[in-house]
Amino acid sequence: xxxxxxxxxxxxxxxxxxxxxxxxxxxxxxxxxxxxxxxxxxxxxxxxxxxxxxxxxxxxxxxxxxxxxxxxxxxxxxxxxxxxxxxxxxxxxxxxxxxxxxxxxxxxxxxxxxxxxxxxxxxxxxxxxxxxxxxxx
Amino acid sequence: xxxxxxxxxxxxxxxxxxxxxxxxxxxxxxxxxxxxxxxxxxxxxxxxxxxxxxxxxxxxxxxxxxxxxxxxxxxxxxxxxxxxxxxxxxxxxxxxxxxxxxxxxxxxxxxxxxxxxxxxxxxxxxxxxxxxxxxxxxxxxxxxxxxxxxxxxxxxxxxxxxxxxxxxxxxxxxxxxxxxxxxxx
Numbered sequence: 569x570x571x572x573x574x575x576x577x578x579x580x581x582x583x584x585x586x587x588x589x590x591x592x593x594x595x596x597x598x599x600x601x602x603x604x605x606x607x608x609x610x611x612x613x614x615x616x617x618x619x620x621x622x623x624x625x626x627x628x629x630x631x632x633x634x635x636x637x638x639x640x641x642x643x644x645x646x647x648x649x650x651x652x653x654x655x656x657x658x659x660x661x662x663x664x665x666x667x668x669x670x671x672x673x674x675x676x677x678x679x680x681x682x683x684x685x686x687x688x689x690x691x692x693x694x695x696x697x698x699x700x701x702x703x704x705x
Numbered sequence: 706x707x708x709x710x711x712x713x714x715x716x717x718x719x720x721x722x723x724x725x726x727x728x729x730x731x732x733x734x735x736x737x738x739x740x741x742x743x744x745x746x747x748x749x750x751x752x753x754x755x756x757x758x759x760x761x762x763x764x765x766x767x768x769x770x771x772x773x774x775x776x777x778x779x780x781x782x783x784x785x786x787x788x789x790x791x792x793x794x795x796x797x798x799x800x801x802x803x804x805x806x807x808x809x810x811x812x813x814x815x816x817x818x819x820x821x822x823x824x825x826x827x828x829x830x831x832x833x834x835x836x837x838x839x840x841x842x843x844x845x846x847x848x849x850x851x852x853x854x855x856x857x858x859x860x861x862x863x864x865x866x867x868x869x870x871x872x873x874x875x876x877x878x879x880x881x882x883x884x885x886x887x888x889x890x
Contacts, residue, residue, distance in 0.1 A: 582778015
């Protein structure tokens with residue numbers, strides 16, 4: 569089953585995000601008020617180790633499970649889309665206290681009203697697709 | 706066993722998130738959640754009329770499986786790994802939130818925003834649906850969210866990701882300090 573390995577990684581993600589309280593609206597408020605180190609510690613540790621992992625992958629040409637080289641496609645360039653899209657997402661992140669991953673973890677945790685946020689997010693993605701040609705990138 | 710039931714530290718969390726990112730790379734994919742919203746629109750047939758959704762969405766199903774796992778992981782945490790204690794935010798945050806009409810934590814999420822009673826309130830719906838719209842539109846416009854930009858992108862030293870993360874904070878600070886006082890119920 570191809571799907572099983574992704575479900576497995578998702579379960580690890582769901583457990584760690586909830587056990588470290590990173591799915592909590594309170595923690596996101598605390599972060600945007602600079603009143604604790606917790607969220608910065610999580611993101612900082614993950615990014616520091618992430619940089620190390622990616623450098624090691626590149627240096628030693630580490631292959632994936634199927635034997636193919638691991639390639640990370642560079643993110644598309646575009647200052648306007650990154651800053652404007654990022655800012656719009658930031659507004660939603662601070663309002664609902666969840667980025668996309670934690671939305672689904674919260675659903676599993678038992679907060680069914682988060683389903684409304686997910687429906688809104690799908691609608692937001694649709695709106696972007698609809699107006700894509702008219703937006704500056 | 707007790708340490709599993711207690712909240713996990715930030716360094717433990719950071720290490721495991723980096724491991725998640727590595728495992729996704731090892732399985733031939735790049736960790737990034739928000740593209741699932743595009744995939745979902747495409748799976749519902751939006752590609753017939755809008756070019757952005759006209760792609761082989763079945764090739765993105767792995768991301769949906771990851772999210773199925775994330776839901777299961779949340780369920781496991783809540784039912785088998787939780788001490789049920791309130792989130793341990795700082796006293797300063799508790800005081801700030803009290804001024805906004807949000808009581809001190811009694812669990813993972815504020816009942817004022819996520820309790821089932823919000824289904825009976827127009828403002829409750831507007832906050833959740835509107836917040837979702839901003840998340841979906843912003844992440845697709847900006848081409849990534851916390852996982853794709855802040856974790857995967859920054860780990861790969863991508864400049865667009867750094868710009869996007871700065872945007873996340875501009876938006877988050879505007880919402881937290883300027884807008885939230887007017888929006889909360």
